Amino acid sequence: MSDKKADAALEVWIDQDLCTGDGICVQYAPEVFELDIDGLAYVKGDDDELRQSPGATVPVPLALLRDVADSARECPGDCIHVRRVADRVEVYGPDAE
Ligand code: SF4
Numbered sequence: 001m002s003d004k005k006a007d008a009a010l011e012v013w014i015d016q017d018l019c020t021g022d023g024i025c026v027q028y029a030p031e032v033f034e035l036d037i038d039g040l041a042y043v044k045g046d047d048d049e050l051r052q053s054p055g056a057t058v059p060v061p062l063a064l065l066r067d068v069a070d071s072a073r074e075c076p077g078d079c080i081h082v083r084r085v086a087d088r089v090e091v092y093g094p095d096a097e
Helices: 002-008 024-028 062-074
Strands: 010-014 033-035 041-044 080-084 090-092
Touching: 010 041, 010 062, 024 033, 024 062, 062 080, 062 090
Parallel strands: none
Antiparallel strands: 010 080, 033 041, 080 090
């Protein structure tokens, strides 16, 4: 049971090198994405702190999965990556199958 839950857990990260700063992700899911003063989007945790180290991830809250997945689909920079925590396989984003 707990294994199943872990399999379903997702996390998200942004490749800032490709971010255009348009803020579409922030419109979809302001709980998870935020534009910093450098004009680029970062993921943020439930403590409201931005994770700014390259490749840093935050968990995707289940209630926000659709919004986060839509962000990854619509992101003009193709730089939002949503992957399974268990095996790091990307499920939404430019590297998803
Ligand atoms: S949608 Fe993509 S390109 Fe636009 S601000 Fe968010 S991460 Fe950057």
